[in-house]
Amino acid sequence: PSNGSGQVCWEAPSNIALVKYWGKREPQIPLNPSVSFTLDTCRTKTSLSYSPRNNASAWFEVYLDGERKPGFEPKITKFFERISAYCPFLWDYHWRIETSNSFPHSSGIASSASGMAALAMALVEVEQQLSGVKFDEIQMKTKASFLARLGSGSACRSIDGGLVVWGVHDEVDGSNDLFGVRLNDSFAPIFKTYHDTIMLVHQGQKVVSSTVGHGLMHGHPYAEQRFERARANLSSLLAVLRSGDLDEFIRIVEAEALDLHAMMLTSDPNFILMKPGTLQILEAVREYRKSSGNHLCFTLDAGANAHLLYPDNEAIEVLEFIKNKLAHYCENGAYICDQVGSGVKKC
């Protein structure tokens, strides 16, 4: 291996789950399979510089928008320790991680998926540089997805573009619990250009961290039913993704969002993550769907922000509705227009 120093830079997008991952066991193994749209506009860019480590210096430093962030160090330390068995070179170098997000900091959009995915791609490229072994694109993405999963589970779905499945499901070839796999292009073209407008109802820290949230599924009274429903919803959704049946898509996607929140409403301790503005948006989306015939639907993450999904051919009308009727439920009227994207990029 080379003893040199170097620098690499990768960009990775966020993703939004259609069938949700909620509940895991060690080492970051999901208790049900999930599927997500890879996003495009919401991205993290990470530059990773390395040089031989001398014992006096810190193992790594993290910067966000040029500012040193000691607050991020425990999460990165844990990540590095977890992946060191798969990246033994990590111990021998000093790392400088410089990262920036395309979306506003503390907007309530988790940067952990895009952040861990970008860092994982950067590490796989460094591994190639140090070992002199050339990986092909699939090998590189597979390893990066595997590493990203150990940082933040859903991050393994942010490497590839389009629709990505994580977790064993007998109808998805190659699906497994260790990394995300891209659904092949046999799904209906309408989903390749789908939009996701993220309504920033509540910007700021999450009420429940996802680590605590996943933990709540252990001993949860509805855990087994939930995991079973997720598997069934994924089966139904796979058929819909091929057929392009939007009414059925909406039924499944909204049910999944509400299931996720239902799990938090019925855990011990329990959490109400929606804000009044969230509920008002969900209600208005359903009314609009009835009155307009357009295929606007919602999904939710583990927070108050609503993700509004709709096909490209309805985008002009839907955006007008969002701007005129929904934006005022958002903090400072803020929302982010995103769409399905193509995954990681070198920068």
Ligand code: PMV
């Ligand atoms: O990747 P984590 O551990 O932050 O979990 C995220 C889980 C959800 O975003 C709520 C759902 C999902 O599948 O992305």
